[in-house]
Amino acid sequence: MPILFVCASPSLLVRYCTIKMMQGKTIIVTGANSGIGKATTIDLLKRHGRVIMACRDVKRAEDAARDIRMETGQDTGELVIQYLDLASLTSVHRFCENIIKEESRIDVLINNAGIYQCPYSKTEDGFEMQFGVNHLGHFLLTHLLKDLLIKSAPSRIIVVSSKLYKYGQINFEDLNSDNSYDKALAYGRSKLANLLFTCELACRLKETGVTVNALTPGLVRTNLGRHVSIPLLAKPLFNMASRVFFKSPEQGAQTSVYLACSPDVEGVCGKCFADCKEQSLLPKATDEEVARKLWDISEVMVGLTT
Numbered sequence: 001m002p003i004l005f006v007c008a009s010p011s012l013l014v015r016y017c018t019i020k021m022m023q024g025k026t027i028i029v030t031g032a033n034s035g036i037g038k039a040t041t042i043d044l045l046k047r048h049g050r051v052i053m054a055c056r057d058v059k060r061a062e063d064a065a066r067d068i069r070m071e072t073g074q075d076t077g078e079l080v081i082q083y084l085d086l087a088s089l090t091s092v093h094r095f096c097e098n099i100i101k102e103e104s105r106i107d108v109l110i111n112n113a114g115i116y117q118c119p120y121s122k123t124e125d126g127f128e129m130q131f132g133v134n135h136l137g138h139f140l141l142t143h144l145l146k147d148l149l150i151k152s153a154p155s156r157i158i159v160v161s162s163k164l165y166k167y168g169q170i171n172f173e174d175l176n177s178d179n180s181y182d183k184a185l186a187y188g189r190s191k192l193a194n195l196l197f198t199c200e201l202a203c204r205l206k207e208t209g210v211t212v213n214a215l216t217p218g219l220v221r222t223n224l225g226r227h228v229s230i231p232l233l234a235k236p237l238f239n240m241a242s243r244v245f246f247k248s249p250e251q252g253a254q255t256s257v258y259l260a261c262s263p264d265v266e267g268v269c270g271k272c273f274a275d276c277k278e279q280s281l282l283p284k285a286t287d288e289e290v291a292r293k294l295w296d297i298s299e300v301m302v303g304l305t306t
Contacts, residue, residue: 031113086137153209202270
């Protein structure tokens with residue numbers, strides 16, 4: 001029985017794929033215990049992939065794993081839970097050390113986890129939380145796993161960004177929001193950083209057999225917006241509107257799944273997708289000079305260089 005890629009709406013069929021197309025492949029999904037990450041895990045598990053759920057709350061991950069198994073059944077892929085806190089560089093290092101020690105290959109890395117418009121706070125290492133988790137944590141994670149991904153080639157890296165990158169600016173004088181903080185603009189900046197990271201990483205991965213692409217999932221009904229305040233009287237209307245206009249997590253996950261396993265994007269690198277189709281980006285998201293500078297500064301911030 002085939003599984004379908006369904007993008008944008010359940011009626012839009014992108015392509016057929018065989019039910020066991022991910023058999024023998026190992027996939028890491030960050031933030032896999034809820035929302036798009038959980039839906040991505042379910043879909044890839046149904047395709048018989050071996051999915052490593054990289055989560056900062058192991059209890060919630062275990063609860064999610066039970067839900068996932070109830071939905072997928074036992075005759076699917078393998079599910080593994082690993083602790084990863086992207087707000088801690090120490091945790092990222094330990095996670096990668098464990099992966100390199102325990103795993104012979106990584107076929108797909110999906111940088112999915114994210115924080116959205118949280119009040120001003122800092123990571124364990126003193127970075128503004130949204131920039132630290134959404135960009136720097138995944139930046140270090142990808143760097144530390146790069147050699148294993150190259151060894152496993154052909155392999156894929158997928159970066160989940162957002163269309164809200166359009167409202168972000170890379171201010172090299174205040175990347176850490178020490179001078180001013182606007183939670184919406186900070187989120188946009190972190191998602192813009194995701195795209196610039198994808199741009200530069202694509203250049204650095206040439207001829208390695210590893211591809212990297214980004215995606216914007218659109219408006220999806222998840223708990224990502226838990227920090228956004230909605231007036232009590234407006235909540236019923238908002239909830240009704242979200243059911244009509246927002247994608248379900250399953251629909252929101254389809255582009256992640258598409259980039260993880262579709263033969264259509266084999267060899268495609270340095271692009272951004274939405275609804276399983278390549279999309280055009282604003283020039284600021286593909287500025288090679290800014291991407292290189294952000295890369296160099298990010299290396300210093302996470303301690304890779306001095």
